[in-house]
Amino acid sequence: EVQLVESGGGLGQPGGSLRLSCAASGFTFSDYGMNWVRQAPGKGLEWLSYISGSGSLKLDADSVKARFTISRDNAKNSLYLQMNSLRGDDTAIYYCARGDVGTNQIFHYWGQGTLVTVSS
Amino acid sequence: ETVLTQSPATLSLSPGERATLSCRASQDVNIYLAWYQQKPGQAPRLLIYDASNRAAGIPARFSGSGSGTDFTLTISSLEPEDFAVYYCQQRKNWPPITFGQGTRLEIK
Numbered sequence: 001e002v003q004l005v006e007s008g009g010g011l012g013q014p015g016g017s018l019r020l021s022c023a024a025s026g027f028t029f030s031d032y033g034m035n036w037v038r039q040a041p042g043k044g045l046e047w048l049s050y051i052s053g054s055g056s057l058k059l060d061a062d063s064v065k066a067r068f069t070i071s072r073d074n075a076k077n078s079l080y081l082q083m084n085s086l087r088g089d090d091t092a093i094y095y096c097a098r099g100d101v102g103t104n105q106i107f108h109y110w111g112q113g114t115l116v117t118v119s120s
Numbered sequence: 121e122t123v124l125t126q127s128p129a130t131l132s133l134s135p136g137e138r139a140t141l142s143c144r145a146s147q148d149v150n151i152y153l154a155w156y157q158q159k160p161g162q163a164p165r166l167l168i169y170d171a172s173n174r175a176a177g178i179p180a181r182f183s184g185s186g187s188g189t190d191f192t193l194t195i196s197s198l199e200p201e202d203f204a205v206y207y208c209q210q211r212k213n214w215p216p217i218t219f220g221q222g223t224r225l226e227i228k
Contacts, residue, residue, distance in 0.1 A: 008143045014173055031160045035217075044207060044219055044220070044221050045156075045164065045209070045219040045222075046214055046216040046219070047214075047215075047218070047219070050215070050217075059214075059215045060215065061215065062216070095163055095164075098185060102210075103169070105211035105217050106154050106166065106169045106170075106213060107154075107156070107164070107166060107177075107209075108166050108175065110163035110164060110165075111163065113163055118185055
């Protein structure tokens, strides 16, 4: 069974940093590209970043480019999102999401999400 | 960036009725459009991908149609558990992958 479990959310300071993790199980992690998607309170879904299975290709939304960095450790079956220069509008639930073979951008599987609150 | 516009914003129907949700893209996305359902406190769930393909385990009452810029999600006969928020998403013109703003399907 595919499982994605996010962690690392919590209270972040404006201008500060947080690192989110997504622990994957139930599949060969390195075979799949992975994504981060967020949802601000009461709002819709926003795609943030994609990383290929090998980690060699990374693509980001303009809203987080140069502030957020996606990475992965295939030996640990883990996906990460390093969030720097946090702002109030980064407050959201952050989901990791996986596609399927050849369709990395169709989100068949989602984690339960981790809440990030940016406030002083 | 491809903007997806969903209509209506809110749809009020009764169980047993037919629901028709619309998603319009600002540019051609071919058939590369998906639909998700989200219930309060839960992650989104994939319903339909590539315009008309049901995801694994999705009941047959959910169907999708369309291509190019106009797409429809139809729920043939609403069950109580279908009342939720629905999002469309395109993967043709990315990055960025974009979502619509959502349609809230509520009980009348």
